[in-house]
Amino acid sequence: MVQKARKLVLLIILLGSGIFTYAQNNVIDEIIWVVGDEAILKSDVEKIRLGMLSRGERIDGDPYCLIPEQLAVQKLFLDQAKIDSIDVPVSVVNSGLSRYENNVIANLGSKEKAEEYLGATMTQLREEWRDQIRNDYLVSEVKKNLVGKKTNLTPSEVRKYYAQLPKDSLPYVPTMVEVQIITNEPIIPLKEIDQVKDRLRDYTNRINAGTADLATLAIMYSEDPGSAPNGGELGFMGRGELMPEFASVAFSLSDPKKVSNIVETEYGFHIIQLIERRGDRANFRHILIRPKVSADEMNRAKLRLDSIASDIRAEKFAFEDAVAFISFDKDTRKNNGLMVNRKESTNYGTPRFTMEELPTEIGKMVNTMKVGDISPAFTMKQNNGKDVVAIIKLKTKTEGHIANVSDDYQTLKEIVEGKKHEELLKKWLQTKIKDTYIRIDQDWVNCDFQYPDWIKQDQANKKLN
Incomplete structure (x- = not known):
């Protein structure tokens, strides 16, 4: 609690100054919101805005009002996720990351164009996207926990909802x-598996002898489409975000000059090299070879x-x-x-x-x-x-057809449940906002927010300070 209080005081001071700076006093970012003891940066908003545009998503309204509020809401849910001790399955992150990356590259035309447009290397982007996917999952799980089984709808409620809909507003069921x-x-013949292992042993020997480096070999030979163009680099991840077999070997590495033994996962066979550790997270590079069928x-x-x-x-x-x-x-x-x-x-x-x-x-x-x-x-x-x-x-x-009660009761029930869930979550957020420290930079308050209590909390805290 003392550490959190110190962090909050520091954020308030930085919000008042309006900037983050390096020691050389070069301005690099601005704190625009403080939610609890978490900051929202101007760069956070810009990254999300550019990301939405890169995926071809439409932004309805002022992004500099919509996005900060969305980030603030996310931080409230993530705080609840910590309280609930929710874990994120590695399979969810990996599959989501592949879809996300492919979507961005498809919309922008190529990996190089994506890096140029978004102003970061693909390794850096993957690390940001990985965190985003993890956060999205955590928010989803918190929402499910909050609504639980609190919406026990009766058939009469579903029929009443259907009867009140104008004919031209009836949902279309695909x-x-x-x-x-x-x-x-x-x-896969054992001969093919042995050949894959022989290739990886050869790469290991060349790296250990100093005649090659893993990054170059990964670009040339690795069959992981996500990391190969970046020299096999995966970005900083926790143990739980990696396949168990991979994580067990990767997190046992301590010397960045050493290469791991061969590791088998459901993706194929790997050799791994440690790049850097940061607490319980680490950055690795690897080479993946899949046996051919x-x-x-x-x-x-x-x-x-x-x-x-x-x-x-x-x-x-x-x-x-x-x-x-x-x-x-x-x-x-x-x-x-x-x-x-x-x-x-x-x-x-x-x-x-x-x-x-x-x-x-x-x-x-x-x-x-x-x-x-x-x-x-x-x-x-x-x-x-x-x-x-x-x-x-x-x-x-x-x-596909226009919805009707007799054929689409379950679909209509889900629509009504969705509306009920939205109401429950809205009430929860309103209560959570009132119980959370909120500060907003003066240049970012002139918005028509979905939740007016942001402004009320901000004004109340400014009076106290």
Whole structure:
């Protein structure tokens, strides 16, 4: 508590001066808000504004009013996340980071253009995005904890909501599908794995002998598309943000000149080098090599699954039985192969997908299938970069239409629940704001904020000081 109080006093002093400075008195940033004992910087706002533009997102309103308030709200939720001791799964961060990076690069045209536009290297950007993705997850979990099961809606409430909607305001329900999947990983010969390990041992020997450095070799040979262009550098991360096998070896390193033994994860085989430690976070670089699957092995895997698909169509056994015995997909194997849509929603973890939400290869198959159909075997790339063979069954399909109570009760219920959740969260935030120290720089208060209590708290604290 004493340390927090000291931090808060320092922030107030810096807010009063309006700047952060280096010892050389070069102005580098400004504190524009203080929320509790956390600062919001002008650079934070600018980074988010540029990031939204880089992803093609529309900003409705003044970004210099909207973004600081959004950051302030986020800080309140993150404070609650600390109180609730919420952890972030590494898989969530890794998959989210890949999607985020790909989206930015696709919108700006190339990695180089993204770095130029956003004014930072891709390594620096990935570190910022990683923190952003972690924070987004924590905020989402806090919201779910806060609303919990407090919205027990009755059918009459849902019907009342529907009856009050003007006809031209009825929601459109897009085509929704439920899909079951069986995957099979082609066999990788031990000879191929040995060759991968021999390559990594050769790289290690060259690095240790001083005839090569890991960063250069990573650019030339690493098969991690995210880190290879940056010399294999991952950016600062905590142990929990890395695959367990990777983290165990990486965090045992102490000499930046040494290279780790070979490490196997679900992504392939790695060698790792420590760059720098900062408390419980560290920056590493690595080289990833994936064993290659031969065309013959891929074809053999397709033939195996095509045979299974034929037997299911002939009703020799059920799709669900095949899932339990042969599917390699760890996320669906215990759920009769039913795929789960992990999108952000009030019904987190729904089995329903719009066509756009399905992985590309699966969407192409589903597009030509009828309910109950079993697809031919096809190849697809998983999030970990592995090529697998799959067959799918289209379990259900609901064509797009204007919502009605009889067919779309669950969808309408989710809409009403969403509104109820918004009301609960708004009340919680109003209370949280009143219990939190708020200071806003004079140049940033002339805004029509969603929560007027920011200004009230700011004015009250200025009077006290």
